Every structure is written in structure tokens, then in C-alpha cells.
Amino acid sequence: MLNHYNTGVFFDEMMEDNGNPKRHYRSFYQLMENFSEKELREKHETAQLNFLRQGITFTVYNHTGGTERTMPFDFVPIIIPEPQWNKVEEGMKQRIKALNLFLEDIYHDQKILEAGIIPRDLIENNSYYYNKQIGGVNVPLNNHVFLAGVDLIKDENGDYRVLEDNLRNPSGMSYVFQNRYVMRQVYPELFFEHSIETLEHQVSELHKAVISHTPPNVEPHSTPTAVLLTPGIYNSAYYDHVFLAQQMGIELVEGRDLIVKEDVVYMKTIRGLKRVDIIYRRIDDDFLDPEAFRPDSALGVSGLLRAYKKGNVSILNGIGNGVADDKAIYVYVPDMIRFYLDEEPIIPNVETYFLSDPEKLEYVLENIDQLVIKNVGASGGYDMLIGPQSEPEEQNEFRRKIIEAPHQYIAQPTIKLSRAPAYQEGRFYPCHVDLRVFVMTGDNTHVIPGGLSRVALKEGSLVVNSSQGGGGKDTWILSEGGETHA
Numbered sequence: 001m002l003n004h005y006n007t008g009v010f011f012d013e014m015m016e017d018n019g020n021p022k023r024h025y026r027s028f029y030q031l032m033e034n035f036s037e038k039e040l041r042e043k044h045e046t047a048q049l050n051f052l053r054q055g056i057t058f059t060v061y062n063h064t065g066g067t068e069r070t071m072p073f074d075f076v077p078i079i080i081p082e083p084q085w086n087k088v089e090e091g092m093k094q095r096i097k098a099l100n101l102f103l104e105d106i107y108h109d110q111k112i113l114e115a116g117i118i119p120r121d122l123i124e125n126n127s128y129y130y131n132k133q134i135g136g137v138n139v140p141l142n143n144h145v146f147l148a149g150v151d152l153i154k155d156e157n158g159d160y161r162v163l164e165d166n167l168r169n170p171s172g173m174s175y176v177f178q179n180r181y182v183m184r185q186v187y188p189e190l191f192f193e194h195s196i197e198t199l200e201h202q203v204s205e206l207h208k209a210v211i212s213h214t215p216p217n218v219e220p221h222s223t224p225t226a227v228l229l230t231p232g233i234y235n236s237a238y239y240d241h242v243f244l245a246q247q248m249g250i251e252l253v254e255g256r257d258l259i260v261k262e263d264v265v266y267m268k269t270i271r272g273l274k275r276v277d278i279i280y281r282r283i284d285d286d287f288l289d290p291e292a293f294r295p296d297s298a299l300g301v302s303g304l305l306r307a308y309k310k311g312n313v314s315i316l317n318g319i320g321n322g323v324a325d326d327k328a329i330y331v332y333v334p335d336m337i338r339f340y341l342d343e344e345p346i347i348p349n350v351e352t353y354f355l356s357d358p359e360k361l362e363y364v365l366e367n368i369d370q371l372v373i374k375n376v377g378a379s380g381g382y383d384m385l386i387g388p389q390s391e392p393e394e395q396n397e398f399r400r401k402i403i404e405a406p407h408q409y410i411a412q413p414t415i416k417l418s419r420a421p422a423y424q425e426g427r428f429y430p431c432h433v434d435l436r437v438f439v440m441t442g443d444n445t446h447v448i449p450g451g452l453s454r455v456a457l458k459e460g461s462l463v464v465n466s467s468q469g470g471g472g473k474d475t476w477i478l479s480e481g482g483e484t485h486a
Helices: 023-034 037-053 084-105 118-125 173-186 186-192 202-212 237-247 304-309 329-341 358-368 393-402
Strands: 057-062 065-070 072-079 146-154 160-166 195-196 226-229 251-253 256-261 264-269 272-275 278-281 315-318 371-375 383-385 407-411 418-424 427-441 445-447 452-455 473-482
Touching: 023 057, 023 072, 037 072, 037 173, 037 445, 057 195, 072 118, 072 160, 072 173, 072 264, 072 418, 072 427, 072 452, 084 146, 084 160, 084 256, 084 329, 084 427, 084 473, 160 278, 160 329, 173 202, 173 452, 186 195, 195 315, 202 329, 202 427, 226 237, 226 393, 237 251, 256 304, 264 304, 304 315, 358 393, 393 407
Parallel strands: 072 473, 226 251, 226 278, 278 315
Antiparallel strands: 057 065, 146 160, 146 427, 195 473, 256 264, 264 272, 371 383, 371 407, 418 427, 427 445, 427 452, 452 473
């Protein structure tokens, strides 16, 4: 089945240029070769049905409204040998530590701005910078980033690079667990043949990280009460919210379920009001509190910011984190690592051009058909141009938008993203992949082994977002010793 698979000019996760599987994929490759075409089709269909039965969905919004879809799943896992993973893990811990120190700094002493490492106007004109609301406020553990989702890619040499930091409300963690659950159901034989890092205790690590953020004024000798605050069933990541709240054993609440009295947050229950100490929120800053942010927000809780500033409640992730995962600030993360930690970045960035620089702007406008253009404030694959795959009219439209607001866009070279085999519609073919790594920080920092491998299932596409036709794969960290031949 994989005999006719062609790696092309790309780095392939599974196959060598000569058509042989890489060492850490050999055992998996042999198993695939032993399955008949009929068995592969049946297993693929069983996997999709499992997702459907469990209601593993996301919502895509467009001009006609919302459409709920089952998360597309591909059963060829991304397998990462343990030594390679150890480097990723160290790189993620280093990066999140620096980003957290940056957030603590710009809402307090602003040493990095005084040192001229980052232009002051880039911070002060950033729409995600909430210094007026939370400047000078101390947060539990001095930790602004309880959960980060860092998107990694591999370039044509097979080296990891950071594509994006998600420090506000990173989604997708539930799919990490469900991908593994479905793989175990449909392909138990794969797990007998491989020694794979388990995900078994990861939700309790997440819960531990949540509970460690006790606010200064928590009631003495009491167990802190944590809740997950969701915008509700119409949010595209609602499945994620439900899953994580259930698995952690905390209440899933909406804004209307909470009330602030005398600067303390309470949850309405059938037994009356119950004090809430920690809110893991999945609502954007602007909608958290109509008193402090958008007055038209029906999703948040009036008075929440007052309770937060008085030290009566913790809010995770921290308010104002968006200033650190903006695509323009991304360029400066290696400088942050050097400034705060006096270290070189373990995992480098993708080369990035600022379009507010007239020289770079001219270069980008002339070479737009060869570059990737991104809006610094957008996410999910929206307001993005992939030059080599675009039409002249799209390029002209982006030229117009860039000239109107150059500070709103960045450009990056089109990297030959690594590929991996996918099995869809009865055949194996190569698809581009990336990896979202989840980093949890409480009393210490912990990286989930593996993370969410996302795959551009549309042949030739570079866009892995589920909202744009991408799907998921299970990610295996192969323990030392790697293959077990029981």
C-alpha cells in the first residue's frame, strides 16, 4: 500500500527518500503492510464513527451561520523518538518561562522597554495590552501563562521551528486525549508493538496546575473552588470546554451562573451561592466583564475585574496575555529569551519580516507571490495569504490591505513544511503537518508528551486548521528502546 508513496522534495516524518521507513517507524510500517486494503478501509471508517459517536466536534462559522462538524482523523500517527522530544520539551519550557517574565515585566517594571529591546510603541499601541485595567496587579505565582499551545513545524531539514505562540485560550487539548482513545480502540495491535509515553496522568497535571493558582484572599483552611467559564454551546471549541471540565471534575459555568457580591465571585447553585476562587476562562478579555471592558458583553460577569484586582479570585490564563502572542511580538521572543534568561533559544522562530520597515515592505510587495502574509491579530488561518498557492487577484487584494495598514501584517518565507503519510479515501498520500505542544505551568512547568498533530488533509494544502479543512493525528513519543517485539 505504501510502495507508491512519494516523499517529493519535502522532509517526510515517516519515509526516507529511498522509499524505506525511518528507523522509529519500521514496526508501524510493517504492521500497515500486513493489513489488507479492506481492513485498512474498515479501520479508517471505525475511527471516524468513534469520533461521531462521542460527539467530538468543532463548529465552523461563515456568512451562512455555524456548521457543526466531526473532527477529521487520520490513523497514521506522528512518531517522535524520545531524544528528539526531550529537546522540544526543554525548548518549550524555556520559551514559556521567557514569555511569562515578559508579561510580568510589561505590566510592572517595563525593563525590556527601557532597555530598548522591544519598541515601546509596539506594546503601547497593541490592542491586547490592558495596562490601564491590570497594570501593577500581582497574579498568583507571578504566572500569567497557566496553559500555552505552541505551534511547531519542521522545515526542509527536519528541524523544529516555532510558528506561533497561543497564550490566551489555546484550544485542542481534548483532541489529544480523544485521538489516543480512538487509536487504542481501533488499532490495539499498534500499542502492543510500541513503547509509547502514556497520557494517563495528564489531566490530573492540568488540574494540579489550575488549583495551584490560589488567590491571595482565599478562605483559610478551605479547598479552593475552581470553575471553567465557557461562552456557551455556540462557541467553536465548546467540546473542548465540556471535556476538560468533566475530566478535571470542576463545574462548567457560563457568565450568567456567576455573580460578584462585595468584590467576591459566587456561583449560583441549587443550595444557594458558593464562593469561586479560580476561574479557568475560555472567554476573551474583551467579554470578561462589561464594567471594565465591552459594556455590551452578555458572556462575562459584572464586577469580575474588581474581584480580581482585590485578590479574591484568580483568572487563568491571565488578562492581557494577547500582547505576548501577537504575531508582531513573536519576532522578539528570541530577544526575550536572551534578555530574561541569558540563553540562546533552543527552538528557533521562522524568519519573519516586519512590514512597517519600508525596505522590507518594498521587498514583500514585489515578492508577494512567494511569501506567506499574516494579519498580526488574526488566528485560525484567517486573513492569511499563501503566495505560491494564491491567484493574482488575491495577491492584489493583500497588496492593497498591506499598503493601507502595513503595521497590521507580517510576512514569512514559504517553508517547505514537513509531510507525513495520511490514509483517506482508500489510499496513502503525503500531507503537510504541524504540532501544537501544550505547556502547563503551576508550581512547576509540565509539557504534555506529544501534543496535537494537525494535518492538512486536502492534498497539496498548507493549512492545518480544522476550520479550514485540516484534521488530527495521534502523536507518539517513543520511549528509549523504542520498539518492542513481543
